[in-house]
Every structure is written in structure tokens, then in C-alpha cells.
Amino acid sequence: MGNEDRFTLDVRAVLDINNFPDLYKIVDFLNKNLKDKGLVFGLAQKDEETMRISIYEIDQMNK
Numbered sequence: 001m002g003n004e005d006r007f008t009l010d011v012r013a014v015l016d017i018n019n020f021p022d023l024y025k026i027v028d029f030l031n032k033n034l035k036d037k038g039l040v041f042g043l044a045q046k047d048e049e050t051m052r053i054s055i056y057e058i059d060q061m062n063k
Helices: 021-038
Strands: 004-018 040-043 050-062
Touching: 004 021, 021 040
Parallel strands: none
Antiparallel strands: 004 050, 040 050
């Protein structure tokens, strides 16, 4: 078997915020511009009115 890159995502911050139509665009923008800095942003619906934004730090391990 060849070398595979493996990584973990460490949660750095979580924020619950009122949902609004373009919120996903902000998260997409952050992911496109900060992925090379080792940060990934997630967006999940918590309930009908609330979204949860999570910031993850990529911890890459070569195995």
C-alpha cells in the first residue's frame, strides 16, 4: 500500500446564529480563502431559525 495523507479536524470555535438566506455564502467564502491556512468552516442547521457555524483546524498526519 502507498502512503496516504490522513488528517483530523480539531474544533476551534462554534457559534449559533440566526439563520439568514446568504449565510452559506459567507461560509463558502471563508473556506475558499482560508483553507490554505489550515482552517475549515462548517455550517449546520440547529433548528428552524438557528444555524451553527463551526471552525475547524486541519491537523495533517502522513502515514
